Amino acid sequence: MITYLLRRTVGLIPVFFGLSLTIFLLIHLIPGDPAQVMLGFRATPEAIARLHKAWHLDGPLWSQYLGFLQRLFTGDLGDSVQYQAPVRDLLETRVQETLLLAFLSMVLSVALAIPLATISATKKDRWPDQLIRIVTLLGFTMPSFWLALLLMLLLGSNLHLVPVAGYGDTLGDHLYHLILPSIVVALSVFPLIVRTLRAGMLEVMSMEFVKTARAKGLKRRTVLYRHVVRNALIPTIAIVGVNMGFLLGGAVVIEAVFGLPGVGYLLITGINQRDYPLVQGGALVLAMIFVLVNFLTDVTYTMVDPRIRHR
């Protein structure tokens, strides 16, 4: 187990360098000059040159990249051009918000998905299964921003159970404000989990060892949770992992609708303003979190299925 973890950890290093290079090149290769954007139509060559120097945009591309790496290792992501503040500070609260939202939504989706998938699989083709399949299809196809608005009207405006939007100031307040967004995100993610898990369980249930387990007198429930669910969980974990990663940067719409100061929106404004340091720093942090989530997913596999680490 330890050697497996070590091997995987060392594997992250080239990934990091590859990521930093890709991100750096991508933003620098798009046409458009941040100094020009910032100065607007009153830009003079002198003013542009001055800004380039201040933002480390002078010199050849490779030396800019080395400078970027060098500052990176000292924990300096640079200063945002548009906010004129350290990118690290800007990202700090937003990454926290984004992670919190992604985590809450995932917990909620999984908590919702496992019992539903179990019911669906055990009552295959009977009415509870049909109902669950319809509900998941609805959840999956309904645009999340629309669902968001409906729930905001219902739970926020009409019933006054939760705040409509915003993030609050304390941790308790954050959680309170994130209830509605998490529900919306969970509703659009859980169908995928239900469908995968259901399919997996059906497959496992038809296997010989399940019949053996039942035949040797294990309770139906024990067989279900100890053998069937556990075996069907492998592809599900992969789905959860990928979706978690997606939520980190892809929840932009939800963030915008709920007025949440997340990373996604910050990056979009950064891209529009050609705020190189902000986009570089933000994308890198997001990408690294994504890589970490994948790493954790792999580790979880090995816990659920010890066979994997021996491969």
Place this chain on the structure above:
Amino acid sequence: MQRAPLIHDPRFTRSQFLRLTAAGMAGAGLLGSGLAAEQAFAQSHSGATPKRGGVLRMGVTGDVYNFDAPLITDNDSIWTMLLIYDQLTRPTADGLNIEPSLAKSWEISQDGKTYTFHLRTDVTFHDGSPMTAEDVKFSIERCVNLKGSQWSFLFPGFKGMEVVDTHTVRAHLSGPRAPFLSDVALFGTSVLPKKLVLSQGEKFFQHPVGTGPFMFKSWAKGSKLTLSRNPHHFRAPMPYVDEFQNIVVIDDNTRALQLQNGELDIALFVPPAAAGTLRGNSNIVLHQDNFLDSHFIMMQNQRPYFQDKLVRQAMNYAIDKEAMIKHFLFGYGNASGQAMPKMFGYSDSVPPYPYDLAKAKALMAKSKFPNGFSTTFDIAASTVAQSKPQAEYVQQQLKQLGITIAIQQFDDATATARTQSGKYDMQLSYMTSDIVDPDELMSFAIVPHGGTDAIWTYYLNPTIDKLAAQAAAITDRAQRQKLYDQINVMHHDDAPMIFLFRTPSLTATSSKVQGFQVLPTGNYRLEQCWFSS
């Protein structure tokens, strides 16, 4: 002043606004107290005496970028800055004139080259130090001379400020300049504490200190800015509220919902589509205020087909402005036939181009391009939700003249670069003014040699160049208006752009909020606001 895509509609996205100053009146004629009028305004809405206390929470479209005034061009920053800083003068609430602010009165020399300002003696900065002529000199000269200042172009012929005594300061110009009194109302000239700025450097602007009604308290960048009441403000007893929170809520509908749910007290830029619902809510007041804006479609007049005036006129006749207002703005708009917003310099005598397809076709048939032509239409990514349907409408309409339009979407930076290098063919655009003098909007969008190639339409008309220069040098308002009328008539007839419409500003507040008003210049004087119980 603003234009898209460099500068977007603040209703829809973070904007990079170019705002201009000005005010046509130059004279000491209206030194009446703006203060009394303002307090009267605060009372007028309910007839009650304003009450102290409360936290005012306002939902805005974007956060402040920076508090270094001369460097700033975006509206979110500007309007917030105006709550923290003061200037020598300021526009009146009706947007028509200039009234005293830090300067309680002024005199203009006979030759129009020297302005002597008498400062209020009761003004202190938020750190308790008194505001003096030194600070004024420092701040205005900084706006003009600072490297990277976006606003020095407003001070042609500015020679410098002279400190006469602690509370008297004099501006020297090389020639008469009608808009000068409004130039010193510009946020860029905000009076800053010289000592603090010099000692703290850039750090000052992360924690700004001014003389305004609100003091900087805390700032979570990108999400929330909190300002506290300045208890020593010279417009006492204002401000009435204890605290002001500037809360960034990107989504228009969310802002409206939060207001309905009591999570906000004011929602700026209510989407016209939501206005109807809000109007029916007795806990909410919908404010529809006059806004100095003007929407149009820019054309690159160097393109062979746009060089033909008949083509340009035909295009103006082929667009149904009323239909656009009805469908895109839900009726919140007025068709326009000129580039100027409805302000000093606007000509009542210039009507919108009526929608007349037959006439458009006839003009097209007479032009050098009777069979039409192919062209492109740029839209910027961040405005796409609003601009794409409009562009598609224009595309459909002009198809009837044989004009084939390809709509192209660019990210904002690229769109800006294409505009400023004249690489675009057509694009939607609009500009606003937080000013009351037409000089700058004229220079920006109409006058060929005003510095921006007539908002990059590359329109040429030497007569307009001459008339605009004349108008900026005389101080008589009626005479200036006559010259601007001539310019507007000519510009309308030459039609270097497709004139579209003007829109009001739509803001919704809780019915508890009293004394709220959006000025025609787009900003708001929150010191006048108070809560009724």
